[in-house]
Every structure is written in structure tokens, then in C-alpha cells.
Amino acid sequence: MAKLYSASPEKVTKMTPKKETIDFLLNYSKALKVETYNKMPFESILN
């Protein structure tokens, strides 16, 4: 069988943020609570 002389294509890595960043966002979302009192929103982070 003939040899292949062409270089194998470089592996293309998808650009994605770090797992830590995603985890932080998901945890932030779980911790964040918004309560509305007299039409005013109040945010609290319950960690």
C-alpha cells in the first residue's frame, strides 16, 4: 500500500471556557435568589 506523505491535520480544539467558570456560573445561579417586595427586587446570595 502506498505511503501517505501528507501530514495529519492538526487536532482542532474547540474554544470553550474552563470547567471551573461554568461550575461557578451554575453555582452562582443556584445561590442567587431574587425576592420582589413592593415592586422592588432584592437579590440575595445564599451560599
Place this chain on the structure above:
Amino acid sequence: MEHIEANDAFLVKSYIDGNEQSLSILINRHQHRIYSFIFSKVFDKDVAEDIFQDTFIKVIRTLKRGKYNEEGKFLPWVMRIAHNLVIDHFRKNKRMPKFENSGDFNIFSVLSDSGLNAEKQIIKDQIENDVKELIKELPEDQLEVLVMRIYKNMSFKEISERTGVSINTALGRMRYALINLRKVIDKHNLVLTN
């Protein structure tokens, strides 16, 4: 399986209703596009990471406050937030230039040549010559005060003593000299900026 097939609008609604899993799906679905968009503008992984995080913090807060207006454009909305934060990032950096530390110390990153280059020097000389010609059109008394103040760097007290008028009159003549000079510049349609 239903969640994987679900569209953004459905996931957003489900998230607002309290299903945290929906946010995870939304982030996973769009993270690549949003992150690459930010990176393509800032070319720095850490900064891109920060802006990505800030973007979703804003998304989460807006959704939880019930301020999001569903029009079936979740991704364009998030992209717009990211875009605005990228602009904010560059604005902030402009105000506070970052000291780039690439290993080698580069003296020119701290020192800059504040002198004019050859072209700007020529333009400056031309402007100064133009102004010298223009002030000749001013009335004699105003011209006298202006020359003493600007070219001879005399104080108004000295000018008033030399010309025999009060300080207030000298100040008034200077003021009218400048007003009239502006009028002359307008009349000749000149742009005297470097």
C-alpha cells in the same frame, strides 16, 4: 431527551420557573460560540474567561429578576451583552493602560516620546505663521495687548503700565482680540488645529 431537543425559549422559560438544569443546557449549547466571539475580540484567554463569566452573571440576574423579554432571540441577546462587556473592557483599559509584561523589560512601555514628529512640527510652524499673519487684521489697540501678552509674555499689570490704560481695559482688549481673531479665522475658513 426532551431537554436536548428543547429550544432556547423553552429552556429559558423552564429556567425562570426554577429548573437550574436548563441553564446548564443553555450554557453548554452556546458556550463555544460566545467564548470564541469574546476571544476573537480580546485575544487573551483569561480576559475572555472573565468576560464570559460576567456575561452569564448578567444573563442570570436578568432572567431571575424577570426582566428578560422572550422574543426567541436568546443567543443574539447574550451575544449583545458579551459585545457590550468587550467594549467596556477596552474602555477601561484605555483609561488605565496595562503595563505589558512579556518577560523582557521594555523601557518604551513606560517612557514615551512626547515631542512632535517632523510632520507635526511643520504643521505647527505653519499654524504659528498663519496666526501671525491673521492677528495683523486686528484693531491696533487689541493687537498691541495681544502681542504683549502672548508673544512677550507680559502680565496684564505690565501691559496696563506700558500702554497707559487700566488693567480692566487691557483685559477687555485681550478678550475682544481673541473674539475678533476667531471671527477672522472663520472669515478665512481656516482650520488651525494640529
